[in-house]
Amino acid sequence: MRLPGFRYRAPRTIEDAAAWLAEQPADSMLLAGGTDLLPNMKRRQQTPSTIIGLSGIGALAEIRNGDGLTIGAGVTLSNLVADPRIRTSYAGLWQAAAQVATPHLRNMGTIGGNVCLDTRCTYYDQNYEWRKSIDFCMKRDGKTCWVATSSPKCLAVSSTDTAPMLQALDASVTLVSAGGARVLPIADLFANDGMHYLTRQRDEILASIAVPALDGWRSAYWKLRRRGAFDFPVASAAVAARLDGRRVVDARIVLGAVSSRPLSADRAVAQLLGQELTDDLIASAGAAAAEIAKPMDNTDFELVWRKKMVRALVSAALHEIRGDDMRARRLQLARQEMLSMPASTSAAR
Amino acid sequence: MKVRLTCSVNQEPVDVLVDDYKTLLEVLREDLQLTGTKHGCELGECGACAVLVDGSPVLSCLVLAVESAGRRITTVEGLAADGRLHPLQECFADLGASQCGYCTPGILITAKALLDAEPNPSRERICEALSGNLCRCTGYLQIVEAVEAALRLGAASKQRQPLLAQSEPGAGQ
Numbered sequence: 001m002r003l004p005g006f007r008y009r010a011p012r013t014i015e016d017a018a019a020w021l022a023e024q025p026a027d028s029m030l031l032a033g034g035t036d037l038l039p040n041m042k043r044r045q046q047t048p049s050t051i052i053g054l055s056g057i058g059a060l061a062e063i064r065n066g067d068g069l070t071i072g073a074g075v076t077l078s079n080l081v082a083d084p085r086i087r088t089s090y091a092g093l094w095q096a097a098a099q100v101a102t103p104h105l106r107n108m109g110t111i112g113g114n115v116c117l118d119t120r121c122t123y124y125d126q127n128y129e130w131r132k133s134i135d136f137c138m139k140r141d142g143k144t145c146w147v148a149t150s151s152p153k154c155l156a157v158s159s160t161d162t163a164p165m166l167q168a169l170d171a172s173v174t175l176v177s178a179g180g181a182r183v184l185p186i187a188d189l190f191a192n193d194g195m196h197y198l199t200r201q202r203d204e205i206l207a208s209i210a211v212p213a214l215d216g217w218r219s220a221y222w223k224l225r226r227r228g229a230f231d232f233p234v235a236s237a238a239v240a241a242r243l244d245g246r247r248v249v250d251a252r253i254v255l256g257a258v259s260s261r262p263l264s265a266d267r268a269v270a271q272l273l274g275q276e277l278t279d280d281l282i283a284s285a286g287a288a289a290a291e292i293a294k295p296m297d298n299t300d301f302e303l304v305w306r307k308k309m310v311r312a313l314v315s316a317a318l319h320e321i322r323g324d325d326m327r328a329r330r331l332q333l334a335r336q337e338m339l340s341m342p343a344s345t346s347a348a349r
Numbered sequence: 350m351k352v353r354l355t356c357s358v359n360q361e362p363v364d365v366l367v368d369d370y371k372t373l374l375e376v377l378r379e380d381l382q383l384t385g386t387k388h389g390c391e392l393g394e395c396g397a398c399a400v401l402v403d404g405s406p407v408l409s410c411l412v413l414a415v416e417s418a419g420r421r422i423t424t425v426e427g428l429a430a431d432g433r434l435h436p437l438q439e440c441f442a443d444l445g446a447s448q449c450g451y452c453t454p455g456i457l458i459t460a461k462a463l464l465d466a467e468p469n470p471s472r473e474r475i476c477e478a479l480s481g482n483l484c485r486c487t488g489y490l491q492i493v494e495a496v497e498a499a500l501r502l503g504a505a506s507k508q509r510q511p512l513l514a515q516s517e518p519g520a521g522q
Contacts (some may be wrong), residue, residue: 001391001392002370002371002375003371003372004370005370005371006369006370008352008369008415010415010416018522031413034411034412034413034416035393035411038372038393038411038413039392039393039411042391043392044394051413053413053415055416078405095452095501101393102396102480102481103408103459103477103478103480103481104393104396104399104481105481106457107405107406107407108407108408108411110413168357191463207479220402225488228480229477229480229481230394230480246358267404
C-alpha cells in the first residue's frame, strides 16, 4: 500500500504551523509520530491534501517543570517513559505510556498523538477494498454503523492508553490556533462520538498537556489486551487517589476503550470518598465502575467478558494504589488468567 | 513531486531526489537498492522494516522519507564492518536464529540498538526490546539465545583484532 499523494509542509514554530493550518483547515492534517495517521492514510481512512509535519518544532518536545509538569505534545512516548519525574510522581501515566504498542512505536509516537488517537473499530480499521466490500461505514465513506445498524452515531472505540490516565490525573490541554490559545480540562477535549471524538477544532493544534502537582496522590493504570505487548487496549482502568492512611480523601476513576471517549466513573468514586479502602469496598467500587462501561462488539475479545474485566481492572488498580504487591497479577493479566480469580481476593500478598 | 533528500545511510552521505509521498522504507529499497530492510505489514505491526534513526529503532514503513533529512540511518547492510560480520550476525547464523529470514534484518538492527545502549541486558529485557518484531516461523527461543550469545561474543571480541588486521600486509593479493 502506497501513501496517497499530499503536500508536505514542515514548520519550525508552532505559530507557523497554526497559520498554515488555518489556510486549509478542512483538508490539512497534523503529522507527529506518524504511527496513527500514516497507516490510516495507507488504508485511505484519512486522506488529507496537506500534511503539516510537527517534528521540527523543538518546543513541542519539551517537558517543563512548573506547578506540576507541562508535557509538550511532541514528546515521544519513549522519552516520557524515560523521564524520572513521570515515573516517580505520575506512576499511572508511566504505566499507561509504557504499555502503548512496542518499543519501536513508542520511539516514534508522541503523547499528543496518543491523546488524539483516531477511534478504532473492526469495520473501520481495514484496507480500502475490505471497507468497500461492505459498502463502507458511517465513519468514512458510508452511511451505516455496522456495529449497531440502527445507531444514529458512530460507535468506534476510544483506544488511547494515556488519555484516561491523564483525565484521572486532572490534566489540562492547551490548544493553539492562529487566533490564539485556549486551555481546557482534558475531559472536555473528548466527545462520546466515534466520528467527532475530539472537541478540537480543525484549525487547532494540541500543543501541550499540563498535569498538576499531585502531592500525596497515587495512580495506577491497568490494561486488557490479547498479547502481553503490542495491542491496543480493549478495556482499561485509570485510577488516581489520595489516601490518608487507608481512608480515601479524593479519587478519580476513568475507564478506557469501553466507549467512544475516556469514561469517568463518578458513582464508583462516590462510594470511595471518606471510606476505608477495604477489600470489600474495592470490589464494590469495581462493580460500580463496570456498570457504566459500554463495550461494543467491534474490538478484539468478547464484549460481555470485556465488561466483566472492567471490574477486575478497576479493583486491581485500587489494590495497587493501596500498596498491595500486584506484580504477580500484572503477569497473570498478560497471560489472560486474571478473571479466574475473584476480584475481592486479588491482592497478591 | 520529487523532493531532495540528504541524510546519511550506513555512515555514507546520501543525496537523492525521491517522490514526496514515499516512506523511508520505500526510498531505502527502491531508490537506494538497500533491500536488506524488509517490507512486511507496512502498517507498523510487524517490525520487519526496523532501521535505526540516530541510533533508535523505528519502523521505516511509517517514516516519511522527507522527515529523514539530516538523520543518521543504519540498516542491516551497515552492521558488518571491516570485512567482518557483527557478533549478532555471527551468532544468528551459528545458532539457527534465522529460519525463513524475513524478520531477521529488523531483529538484528533492533538488537544492535539494545546492545549499544545496555551492556548486560537480561533475557526479559531482550524479549521486551524485541517485542515489536514478529517472527512468523516462531523461532523466538533461538533468536533470544543468539542475542545472548552475541552479548558474550561482543564482550570477548573487544580483546580480539579484526580479521583483516591479522593478515600479513599484502597477503592474498
